[in-house]
Amino acid sequence: MSDEQTETIANRNFEITDQFLRRIPPWHLKPDGGISSAAFQNDDGTDMMSVNWLKLSSVEHTLCGPGLIGFGVASISAGLCYSLNQNPVYSPDIDNKAHCDIVGHKTKTISRIFSKQANYLRYPVAPP
Amino acid sequence: MIKMMLQTQPSKRYNRISRHRINLDAFRKNINRTESVRGSMIYGPVSHFDAKAILRYYNFNAIQSKRSILDSIQSSYDSVVTSLKPKYSNENSILSRVSPNVKITPSIPSVVKKRIQELERLADGWNSYSAKAINNEAIRMGISVLVQISSGLGSQLLDSVFIAPCSDGGIQLEWELDLKEFILKIEPDGQKMFYLLANPPKEEIEGIINSMTQLKTMLREFLIS
Numbered sequence: 001m002s003d004e005q006t007e008t009i010a011n012r013n014f015e016i017t018d019q020f021l022r023r024i025p026p027w028h029l030k031p032d033g034g035i036s037s038a039a040f041q042n043d044d045g046t047d048m049m050s051v052n053w054l055k056l057s058s059v060e061h062t063l064c065g066p067g068l069i070g071f072g073v074a075s076i077s078a079g080l081c082y083s084l085n086q087n088p089v090y091s092p093d094i095d096n097k098a099h100c101d102i103v104g105h106k107t108k109t110i111s112r113i114f115s116k117q118a119n120y121l122r123y124p125v126a127p128p
Numbered sequence: 129m130i131k132m133m134l135q136t137q138p139s140k141r142y143n144r145i146s147r148h149r150i151n152l153d154a155f156r157k158n159i160n161r162t163e164s165v166r167g168s169m170i171y172g173p174v175s176h177f178d179a180k181a182i183l184r185y186y187n188f189n190a191i192q193s194k195r196s197i198l199d200s201i202q203s204s205y206d207s208v209v210t211s212l213k214p215k216y217s218n219e220n221s222i223l224s225r226v227s228p229n230v231k232i233t234p235s236i237p238s239v240v241k242k243r244i245q246e247l248e249r250l251a252d253g254w255n256s257y258s259a260k261a262i263n264n265e266a267i268r269m270g271i272s273v274l275v276q277i278s279s280g281l282g283s284q285l286l287d288s289v290f291i292a293p294c295s296d297g298g299i300q301l302e303w304e305l306d307l308k309e310f311i312l313k314i315e316p317d318g319q320k321m322f323y324l325l326a327n328p329p330k331e332e333i334e335g336i337i338n339s340m341t342q343l344k345t346m347l348r349e350f351l352i353s
Contacts, residue, residue, distance in 0.1 A: 025255045027246070027293050036292035036302060037311065037324075043258045044296045050257050068256055108311055108324035109332045127246065 014088050016079030019119075020051035020100055021062045026070035026124040035074070035124075040114035041106060048101035051076070053090065057098035059121050072124030076102075080117055084110050236274060237286055244271065247293050260297035260316070269318030270299050276340055277347055285347060303350070310350045312337070327353065 028039040042049050052062050059073045081088050086104040093099045104110075236244075247262045254261070270291065278286045285303065292300040297316035303309065311324040321337040323346065337343050 023256045025293075027250065027254070030290050030302070030304075032304070034304070036290065036300065038292040038294050038300050039255075041295045044260050065256070071256060108313065108322065108334045112309070112311070112324060112326065112332070 014053075014078035014090075016077065016082065018078040018088070019054040019075045020078070020081075020088060020102065021054055021057055021059065021121070022049070022051045022074045022076065022118070023062060023068065024072040024074050024120070024124045026072075026127045029072070029124045029126050033123075035072075035115045035118070035120065037108065037111040037115040039074070040076075040111040040118070047105055048089075048103050049106065051088075051100050051102055052096070052098040053100050055098075061098065063122070070125040070127060072120060073122045074118035074120050076114055076118050080114070084113060086110070236271060240274070240286065240289065240291070243291050247291065247299065250293055254293065255295055257295065259293070259295040262293050262299060263297040263316040263318070265318035266298045266314045266316050269314050269321075270301060273301065273312070273314070273321075273340075273343070277344055281344065281347055281351065284351065303347075305350065308350060308353070310347065312343070325350065 022040065024035060024039045028036040030036060040049065054075065062073050063071055078088050081102055081104075084104070086102050086106070089101045089103050091099055091101050106114075244267055248264075248267060250259075250262055252261050253259060274286055274289065288303055288305075290302040290304075292302060294300055294313065294316075299314050301312040301314070303311075307328050309324070309326040313322040313324075315321070321343070322334065323337055323343070324332060324334040325346065326332045327350075
């Protein structure tokens with residue numbers, strides 16, 4: 001996708017079917033296979049949680065980078081975000097045009113719903 | 129103060145009843161480093177009645193020499209340390225028979241210690257975003273909470289806890305029981321705690337923990353409801 005195209009879609013509202021990818025650290029994998037709600041908390045000191053927009057990204061792209069051994073990838077929909085009063089915002093980085101933020105205060109309940117309703121495209125692997 | 133350790137070791141002497149036997153010498157060697165002793169720590173004074181409940185709890189009711197153990201504890205020992213697995217799932221009903229002046233403090237299981245060490249090693253950015261390293265104060269508070277709640281509610285909470293790192297440098301203690309879930313968030317400075325209780329089909333509840341008594345009450349209800 002060209003720069004012009006990404007610029008055009010920067011201001012659009014997401015469709016409820018749009019998907020966002022979030023890396024899941026191996027330390028959030030529970031012994032029973034569940035994922036801790038702590039995997040869906042805002043970045044420290046902000047009201048935003050970083051994700052990649054699936055239309056401009058992929059599991060492989062999301063896991064591309066150093067130090068991501070054992071990480072998994074979860075997918076959450078824009079519809080789920082909207083239903084929880086969370087606002088997905090397109091916020092591309094210089095080195096990551098798929099970058100978005102899910103903006104909004106995340107109560108423990110909201111984080112838990114994300115962890116329960118996310119679609120895990122790649123499961124994290126427990127640390128040795 | 130004389131202490132006694134009951135540990136799981138094969139014993140021909142008591143082969144009829146169990147693998148358990150009393151090893152006083154082993155405990156005396158560990159008397160100054162009790163943190164290395166696995167299992168529960170029980171501080172006296174332990175009455176005859178207390179000892180009976182404790183020994184029953186730890187599956188000692190079948191031991192041939194039960195009478196002599198009970199007598200020994202009553203007359204000579206004011207503290208007991210055991211590393212035996214509880215026989216009964218309903219720990220509270222058994223332990224509630226012990227008088228209030230006997231404090232039972234389970235030590236941290238090795239699997240929990242290992243997990244804590246794992247979290248202590250996490251550096252800034254451990255979640256690949258902008259997470260902070262886990263604050264020592266949060267870990268210290270987490271351990272304190274685990275020991276305190278377990279002293280009143282039995283070892284079930286210690287055995288089943290999942291400790292999750294949080295992006296702000298705090299930690300979460302998480303318990304799941306059937307469909308129920310209890311999450312205790314400890315802030316990075318270890319000063320504030322928040323909870324989430326999910327107990328379907330009831331609505332989820334979350335709030336702040338104001339005291340250890342409140343937390344114990346909530347966890348007790350979580351276990352039995």
